[in-house]
Amino acid sequence: MAPKNKNPNGENVVPEVQQKKTQALILKSSDGEEFSISKSAAGLSVAIKNMMEDDCAGGVIPLPLVDGGTLARVITYLNKHAEDGASDEDKRKFDEEFLSGMEVDVLCDVALAGNYLDIRGLFHDVCQRIVNGMKNKSVEWVRKTFRIESDFTAEEEEQIKKEYAWAWEGVDSDAD
């Protein structure tokens, strides 16, 4: 493991440690926080990579759809995945821990950021986690847990159930 990548503050990486890397750039969140990140880590985001190639903003990249808290998390993720010495096993462990403690709202924010910044691995993991939370749960439960408000009338719900009847036929009772 390269010592310059070591984070003195433990797992919650403060992006400033990247300053030692010669090639760094600044990401600016929707609420004005600035984070420095190495180009190699930032390049794991396809969207940022494209922006770097276009060389917009001269080293400062504004990300108006990502707030500071979320961006800090995303950068933690990117740093880990860009770390020179990190084995696949390390990364897998990190990914698991990274997502396991997240509340639904944080998870949704990270999903949004992962999608917007086009970080495939992160988006994949977040989706998988959200989906695991939805599997085999009642519609009401999912609405409550994921803060989704219904805008259907009872009749409309019946109608949709009919429209998708094929999907319900023969579904085992254990599915509910």
Add this chain to the structure above:
Amino acid sequence: MGLSFSFLARSGSSAAAASSRETGLGDLPESCVASVLSYLDPPQICRVAMLNRAFKGASSADFVWESKLPLNYEDVIGRVFEKDGVSFKGLCKRDIYARLCRPNSFDGGTKRVWLDKTTGKTCMLISSNGLAITGIDDRRYWTRIPTEESRFYSVAYLQQIWWLELYGEIEFPFPAGSYSLFFRLQLGRIHKRFGRRLCNSEHVHGWDKKPARFQLSTSDGQEETKQCYLREPGKWIHYHAGDFIVPNSCKSMKVKFSMTQIDCTHTKGGLCVDSVMIVPVDRTRLQRF
């Protein structure tokens, strides 16, 4: 609360205010939700449509369903529906998936193919009418009897014969994967009396002397042979003839299969032949068939 509330409103406008309140799944733009949904299996995607309008929209996105369809689904449609295939024009991918999940008859109604709803994998059933059965037209040996216990409502019943030979083949654009092939057979003849299912075993004989031989081969050279004693009169049993692998979703693969018991030192009889079933190897809930 507006009809489509924050969900759609946010996808277009700036979301800078995201931190002012807690984000829910309903706050993600529709394209992002659709990506999330593509991680669900199809019946679950349909359930999610019940959540609200935005989810309903996302749940019918073509790209969600494209990942659920077999890679070569267009070849499958061409093979199964032939000229009828045009009726698929203009259908969204979700509806194509739904259509392919129905038991679709082809080859003059002797075969059926459908996608397993949950996995999107291809399953197939070939009726006894779609098999070449030696002596089938001779009433001394074989009769066709109607029954509700067959998906085709008809089985071939063997009274007795020296030379038992069933043969079938199917040429089909199988999507890539591993498949198992089974013969669905039963010793004895079922009839109902006062609503009770009774088994008439009077013709059942000869099956304990020698095993029956099941064979399978494919146009790319895979071959398998199995021997098995037929057993348990009165019970439908799936006899495994073998597995084959389709490495790439190919234009077409030919699979030949047979069941024989041609030891002519004794006769055998009392056998119902229903169908041949081809299912993905990892299919675990066989009893449904």
